[in-house]
Amino acid sequence: MRRILIADDDLHIRTLLRHVLTRENYKVIEAKDGLEATEILKVNPVDLAVIDIMMPGMNGLELCEYIRENYDLPIILLTAKDQLPDKEQGYKRGTDDYVTKPFEPEELVYRIKALFRRYQVAASAIIHLGRLTIDRNNYEITEGSSVILLPLKEFELLTQLAEYPSRLFTREELIRLIWGEDYEGDERTVDVHIKRLRQRFSAYQADFAIQTIRGVGYKLEVMHV
Structure with missing residues (x-):
């Protein structure tokens, strides 16, 4: 069972994503901010991360950069912002995809599955x-x-x-x-x-x-x- 880390300070978003992704047979691990996410990553193997940009403490861009430096897993940034500079920063920090709130949960599921396919094909020999x-x-x-x-x-x-x-x-x-x-x-x-x-x-x-x-x-x- 693949494990997905959800890092978002919005409890309602985490609850929605846990429901949707569990239904798709993913195991969901939740963090309420970036710092908690880094501690989770140290002790839990994770296959993909969905990260909100606007979080207290360590924000999503900082967490994205931390993950890219220390782990090899796909990242989706989740944010209410829909401006080109924000997306540019996200991709510079290492995100693989970018989803803007509000979003359809089914679209996020499609993007997650697409990233898993891409990473599987690109996996190093x-x-x-x-x-x-x-x-x-x-x-x-x-x-x-x-x-x-x-x-x-x-x-x-x-x-x-x-x-x-x-x-x-x-x-x-x-x-x-x-x-x-x-x-x-x-x-x-x-x-x-x-x-x-x-x-x-x-x-x-x-x-x-x-x-x-x-x-x-x-x-x-x-x-x-």
Whole structure:
């Protein structure tokens, strides 16, 4: 389930968007201002942010710039202003799209879906994991000139976790993402593959670790050295 951050000091707007986006099967995380949004981003993986420009403390333009410097996710600015200079500032700070109040909720949903499609297409084929580089196009992992080849499912599992560091995946999610909806085996398959990955990369504990969340699933943590 994709997670959308709504940063807006207007409770009515947050309530409306929570209702509309939840109905579209998104998980909504709310912040009443920019500073609260930055704290949320530190502990919650977010896939897209909808940000109001006029907020106390840290305004939407400042939050947009902060997100662009620290995270790779699509941003939609939401504002009552409809003037060219405001839009120019928004795009300069890194927004991907701009919606003016009042707006139709359905239009915002269309724009969110369009941004997800664009980001999915533009996603980098390269993932850096400490000393390791994952090349999704060639299905190989390298450290300098050394190449590490993995069985396909192990490679896909590691890539899925590495693409979203610190995000918790349930075993059910990983089965669906890696083995497909029609897979007839049980969830212990995930445990077996995780164990193999840990064994293969035991020498890279300073770079990353795959953590078990008991009774739920797994997440990959990147170590900062």
